[in-house]
Amino acid sequence: MRRRLCRTILEFQERRSPSARGFEQMRLTSKSNCFLVAVCIAASILVLAARSPAMGHGSRHPIVKEEQKFIRTHTIQPNDPQTLGGPYEMADHTGRVVTDKTFRGSWVLYFFGYTSCREACPLGLEHITRALEAMGADADRIQPVFVDIGMEAPDRKGIAQFLSNFHPRLIGLAGTRAQTFEIVRLYKIRREYMATNYSKKEFGPRIDHTSYFFLADPEGNTRGYFHHALPPEQMAAFIRKHL
Template sequence: MSRRVKWLLRLLVAALAVNVAALVLLTTGRLPMMPSSGTWVRTGTVLIGGPFTLTATDGRTVTDQTYRGKWLLIYFGYTFCPDACPTALNNMSIALQTLGAEADRIQPLFITVDPKRDTRQVVASYLESFDPRFVGLVGTEAQTDAIIKTYRLYVEPQKESGDTYLVAHSTYVYLMNPDGVFVDVIDGGTPGDQMADAVRKLINEHST
């Protein structure tokens, strides 16, 4: 078996475990012992989210307060991600288009978990392939570490050689209400039309 095939097999196994680890971190703060399945995940009421300060791709400093009054769809990933991130962002783009005018209430965010490589310029260029409503946010390593803890993300760099590496990470889309309160997560692999249905249902259930 070639080195590349072995590497791809390790990546596949890691990817299968990431979301399980992420879900348990969301709900308990501990890594799991047993796997589970499902694309639309209800987590109940847990302490997720909170204050953050990051930089948008246009250079503006933004905080969690910047987006008050909007429902947030947040995806945490990185631009060198080979499959999970482009899949999730494409599904989110389709969901936004499917929602039509309902999407006017929603602000989609892409927040990098790889601050070493993902500069503002890199993220801005990357997002050109997806819905133009996406806002890309980057931070320093300290700011990124803080938001990883605040949102209970699973993030684990997988070192290979030199500056080439992948990052195993949570692949959930986070829905936050207009007051910045966590509502739920949806698997990033959920097809766009189904994601739109899930978002619509959650917003209707949690609207006051």
């Protein structure tokens, strides 16, 4: 009986119309194609994840660069210093219009962040405050500047309150979206808006961003940069080297 059943099945397979057999082949081919597409998509995702540049606060890259010299530590590496900076116009936390020419004759330290930041910004501003205090009279030649890169309308009162926790000579800059985009472009700042993490008591969107201090000379040329987590004494040594 078993042999007869098998023979019947084989005869049925042979008698099937060519169209039926073709449909079966097409169905199998379609399944194979779907499998291959799924494999390709998975491979592409893995490649993109491996190549994706780290933002803001965590990967392993150089943190200090002056001219062509690197010192290794954390986070994403900006471009060569001489390619950074340029003309901009914003307003400080008192409402006064400020341009890149406002600070001519002084060394300037630019730092980009946002006032609701709970990690890189407070740490960086605290470190630079201690570095400037350690420099004594030399710190009078330096103007520290905090640039707000948030996308909301400028909150000058909020910026002033935020900066009151740090060095008294800190100036906060904010502008329209177009003005903010321009200065971010000039300094090649990378920023990525993340969902608010209410479990960490965050208020508003979190921004992962390039967290470096950029040192500009009295002519407005960018001379170097260093990471926000650099110890204050190393920040002071880096700045003194250029004065």
